[in-house]
Every structure is written in structure tokens, then in C-alpha cells.
Amino acid sequence: MRIYADNAATTKMSKAAINAMLPYFDEIYGNPSSLHSDGQRAAEALFGARERIAKCIGCSAKEITFTSGGSEADNQAIVSAARAGERKNKKHIISTAIEHHAVLHTLESLEKQGFEITLLPVSGDGFVTAEQVKAVIRPDTCLVTVMYANNEIGTVQPIEEIGRVCRESGVLFHTDAVQAAGHLKIDVEKQNIDMLSLSAHKFHGPKGIGVLYSKKGIRLENIIYGGGQERGKRAGTENIPAVMGMAAALEDACAKIDENSVKISALRDRLIDGLSKIPHSVLNGSSENRLPGNVNFCFEGIEGESLLLLLDDKGISASSGSACTSGSLDPSHVLLALGRPHEIAHGSLRLSLGDENTADEVDYIIKATAEVVDYLRKMSPVWSDLEAGKRDFIIK
Numbered sequence: 001m002r003i004y005a006d007n008a009a010t011t012k013m014s015k016a017a018i019n020a021m022l023p024y025f026d027e028i029y030g031n032p033s034s035l036h037s038d039g040q041r042a043a044e045a046l047f048g049a050r051e052r053i054a055k056c057i058g059c060s061a062k063e064i065t066f067t068s069g070g071s072e073a074d075n076q077a078i079v080s081a082a083r084a085g086e087r088k089n090k091k092h093i094i095s096t097a098i099e100h101h102a103v104l105h106t107l108e109s110l111e112k113q114g115f116e117i118t119l120l121p122v123s124g125d126g127f128v129t130a131e132q133v134k135a136v137i138r139p140d141t142c143l144v145t146v147m148y149a150n151n152e153i154g155t156v157q158p159i160e161e162i163g164r165v166c167r168e169s170g171v172l173f174h175t176d177a178v179q180a181a182g183h184l185k186i187d188v189e190k191q192n193i194d195m196l197s198l199s200a201h202k203f204h205g206p207k208g209i210g211v212l213y214s215k216k217g218i219r220l221e222n223i224i225y226g227g228g229q230e231r232g233k234r235a236g237t238e239n240i241p242a243v244m245g246m247a248a249a250l251e252d253a254c255a256k257i258d259e260n261s262v263k264i265s266a267l268r269d270r271l272i273d274g275l276s277k278i279p280h281s282v283l284n285g286s287s288e289n290r291l292p293g294n295v296n297f298c299f300e301g302i303e304g305e306s307l308l309l310l311l312d313d314k315g316i317s318a319s320s321g322s323a324c325t326s327g328s329l330d331p332s333h334v335l336l337a338l339g340r341p342h343e344i345a346h347g348s349l350r351l352s353l354g355d356e357n358t359a360d361e362v363d364y365i366i367k368a369t370a371e372v373v374d375y376l377r378k379m380s381p382v383w384s385d386l387e388a389g390k391r392d393f394i395i396k
């Protein structure tokens with residue numbers, strides 16, 4: 001038996017999404033730029049999918065640009081705002097310390113090009129406030145980019161208020177909504193969002209396809225040059241099967257947001273309750289304003305990698321920090337930003353649940369984790385020192 005509890009890294013494709021893709025491999029396979037009828041059938045499908053996706057986030061089809069995923073959408077949004085800013089001599093960008101690397105590394109590259117980046121700190125449970133953003137906006141600020149929901153600790157930021165502050169100051173607002181899309185409601189108008197990134201494989205769609213929403217009037221900058229696809233803003237023959245899969249997956253996920261949110265957060269809370277009973281453990285993030293499926297814990301004296309491998313042996317797929325950083329031995333930048341010391345930030349366990357998980361699976365995860373933590377601690381010299389009182393517990 002396998003239990004998949006790594007839905008923040010990627011999700012299993014839904015049957016609906018797979019079925020929506022199939023005809024576009026061998027029936028309607030034309031290039032939408034071709035003038036013949038095979039091409040035009042593909043172009044019509046693309047047009048329809050764009051409208052359906054736009055509807056799910058409350059924008060118009062013309063404001064949707066298809067990208068190769070969340071990372072590309074983040075890159076293009078930030079680079080576009082930066083270039084527009086540069087033309088007006090505005091070279092200051094505001095973001096947070098807990099963004100995904102697709103945002104942070106793009107900002108680092110802009111910093112090398114002379115931009116000034118302010119990374120806002122987060123509270124101990126992982127939140128930024130609109131007041132914090134307001135306090136650092138300057139006349140030369142060209143962009144605020146704050147993620148909707150965090151991929152490691154699941155904290156959901158006050159996006160609408162941050163958007164309002166940006167609007168009032170005339171500063172562009174981008175949000176990486178990759179973890180939110182299909183899981184939390186999105187309405188770009190109501191939430192004052194100028195640009196937004198999403199990625200299909202985080203809501204049961206295919207990998208390698210995403211969306212950059214950009215409000216009418218915003219000039220996007222190419223990061224891929226070539227043909228005139230996507231209104232000339234993103235070259236390359238459109239990945240129609242993936243777009244069709246994404247449209248089906250997003251519609252499906254959005255139709256089930258309320259139902260899934262109730263179901264999955266109940267499982268999440270059951271898991272949090274169970275894991276909290278392990279001595280010297282702590283929940284990262286907050287019990288309020290948390291993604292329905294996200295659970296993230298640190299256990300004193302436990303190293304993330306060994307925990308993961310032993311859980312894998314017991315049939316559980318989990319993660320430590322983000323998928324992109326696991327495999328490296330760097331501590332999570334998100335946990336460090338929460339103020340967790342290095343030795344603790346190394347040892348986190350992220351379990352991200354989806355609508356296919358069950359209460360029985362959650363109970364099994366709790367039991368297996370308690371056993372593995374106990375086993376690892378018994379072998380650990382650090383743990384014997386802690387128990388002998390030779391050093392102090394960090395997690396009480």
C-alpha cells in the first residue's frame with residue numbers, strides 16, 4: 001500500500017483532465033497558427049479553454065497568457081514589471097522572505113542588474129501584513145510580489161488587503177497563486193490582483209503548463225522570443241493537450257473548492273492533532289489561514305532526510321521543505337524566516353493531503369511517524385544528550 005501525501009509537490013492527474021487531453025494528441029492535432037481547418041479546430045479549442053480558465057479566476061480571456069508552468073509565469077510577471085519600472089526609473093521591488101525560489105531567484109538576478117529588493121520578514125507563524133507592505137512602498141517601487149499561499153507551511157496571506165494597498169499607491173501587484181489555484185477562491189478583480197501565476201500540476205492537471213494572468217493595460221515583456229503566439233508575448237507552438245487538461249482540471253477543482261476544503265481540512269486537523277502528541281514536536285505555520293491540505297512539523301533531534309526515507313519504507317510519500325530544496329542539505333529558507341534555528345530548520349516534515357486521502361491513511365501516517373521519530377531518536381547521540389540534560393530542548 002502506498003499513501004501519497006505530497007500534493008504540494010505535485011498531484012495525480014484527474015481522469016477528467018486526462019480525458020480532456022486525449023483527443024488533442026491524434027484527432028485535433030493541428031497547429032493553431034495554421035490557416036487550414038485542422039489548424040483552425042485546434043485554434044478554436046485553445047480559444048474555448050482560454051475563456052473557461054479566465055472565468056475560473058474572474059478575468060477576461062485576453063488577460064490570460066499560457067506559459068510552461070508556475071516558474072515561467074513568475075519569471076515573466078516579475079521581469080515585465082521590472083522592465084516597465086526601469087523605463088520610469090523605478091527600480092525598487094517588494095517581496096517576502098518566504099517566496100518560492102521561482103520568485104526569489106528572479107529577484108536575485110534583478111538585484112544584480114541594479115534593482116533594489118526589499119524582502120519583508122514574516123511573523124513567527126508565517127504571515128505578512130498589508131501594513132508592512134505599505135510601510136516600505138516608496139516613490140520608486142515598481143512591483144510588490146507576495147505569494148497567495150506558501151508551499152512549505154501553507155500560510156495564506158491577506159492578498160486582497162495587500163492588493164488594495166498597492167492599488168492605492170499605484171504600484172503593480174503580482175501574486176504567486178500556484179498553491180492556491182484550485183484550492184482557494186480566486187477573483188482577481190475583487191482581490192485587487194494585477195498579475196497572478198498558476199500551474200496545472202498542483203490541481204490535478206498536467207505538468208509543464210501554467211498561466212500568467214495580467215490585467216488589461218499591463219505590458220508583458222517576452223522571456224521567450226520567436227513566433228507571435230500568445231499575442232506576441234510568449235513564443236512557441238501552444239501545448240494544446242496540456243491547455244485542455246489544465247482547463248478541465250481547473251474547472252473541476254474550482255467547482256469542488258468548498259466541498260474539498262471542508263473534507264481536506266478535517267483530515268489536516270486530524271493529522272495535526274495526532275502529530276502534536278509526539279513529544280517535542282512543533283507545527284510550523286498557523287492553525288488559522290492555512291491551506292486545507294498542508295501539515296508541516298519539526299521534531300526535536302530529527303533530521304528531515306532520514307525521517308523521509310523511513311516513512312517511504314513504510315509506504316508514505318512525504319516531503320521535507322519544498323521538493324526543489326529536498327535533495328540539497330540547505331535548511332529551508334521558509335523555516336529560517338519563521339525564526340527556527342538551523343538545527344530545527346533542517347528537520348521538517350511536510351505532509352500535503354488531497355481529496356483522495358482518507359482518515360484511515362491519516363491515522364496510519366500518525367502511527368508511522370511516531371514510530372519512526374521514536375526509532376531515530378533512540379539512535380541519536382544528540383537525543384541522549386537532550387535526555388541526559390546535557391543540552392536544552394529547543395522544542396519544549
Ligand SMILES: *Cc1c(COP(=O)(O)O)cnc(C)c1O
Nearest residue numbers: 069070071100102151178179199
Ligand atoms: C510548484 C510551485 C511553483 C512552480 O511551478 P512549476 O509549474 O512547477 O514551475 C511556483 N510557486 C509555488 C508556490 C509552487 O508551489
